[in-house]
Amino acid sequence: MNVVNVSPRRKELTRVAAQMFVQEGFDRTTVRMLAQEMGIKSGSLFHHFRDKQEILCAVIEEGTQNALAIARDALAQCAGTPEARLHAMARAHLETLLTDRNAHVVALYEWRRLDEASREHLIHLRDAYEALWQMVIADALEAGLIRGDKFLVSRFVLGALNWTVRWYDPAGSRSPEELAHELIGMITLPEPAHAR
Template sequence: MFVQEGFDRTTVRMLAQEMGIKSGSLFHHFRDKQEILAAVIEEGTQNALTLARQALEECDDSAEARLHAMARAHLQTLLTDRNAHVVALYEWRRLDPEARDHLIHLRDAYEELWERVIDEALNDGLIHGDRFLVSRFVMGALNWTVRWYDPDGPRKPEDLAHELIAMITPSAVPARAESTKV
């Protein structure tokens, strides 16, 4: 409902109706709508962090492999747990200060993983540029895929990750383009 209607337009009654329960039942689990928003963002961010850490543990130590692993993990989590990430991306600003303070460590931990991988790629000469800008451009490109990517199309998250790395690294080989449909 937060994805479809936005946080501000979603009521507790709408959430309860969507779940097939009475609106008062939600308050046995959550204090208010703000706490529901924080729970959605926390779960999505925690899942993204876990998947990214696993991806880094499973890949070899080369900067290119680690960059690819992070891009693939980000896309997998973004596209398989789409709603939680769309909510985090678009509704973070709606969190009250208490919830934001509670969740900022997860966001920072995730961004720190990216910064380390980008630093490695910069230090190895795999990519060039300002770390801040590179990380923002990469994350922006990855995050925007929720708006245009068709999970039923011919390209999988692995293909998208490979294409992104090919675009930002001159030595990477682009994935074979079989279709213009994404």
């Protein structure tokens, strides 16, 4: 990896680009608009990125790497029970969405705009994140904490958590911790199925 790829300036440009892609949409955001928002000339943008597609790839890559790091850290620090792990993953997901909202909105809504090479570059990160969820959900299913198909449950949970970017107000009455607790409470059984 080229040193410029990890430079503070490139990171700042990636953050600004994420904000523009959320506000305007990827298709409507031009290189000229990005450069103006970043306070540089259009040509200078190409010292950091090859083209707009590479900027989109950088936004999604950074957001997904952050999500993966936060999730792994949350799992490492929580109690090892299936319920604690499920709650830790939900809280980590909300924390990621709320602290790095723009990158995640872009990843959710602009993934389809990636070209094939960018998708191939990023797919392992997305798969690694989803694999963490499927592992935690599989443990919860085995423990009788939840019921259903592992794939469908993971899609349902991630869908509900992702949708919070549309309506959740961090300054509102519920903290991310409380929201994670309530959302997980909605899908978990009151007691293990084998104990009923």
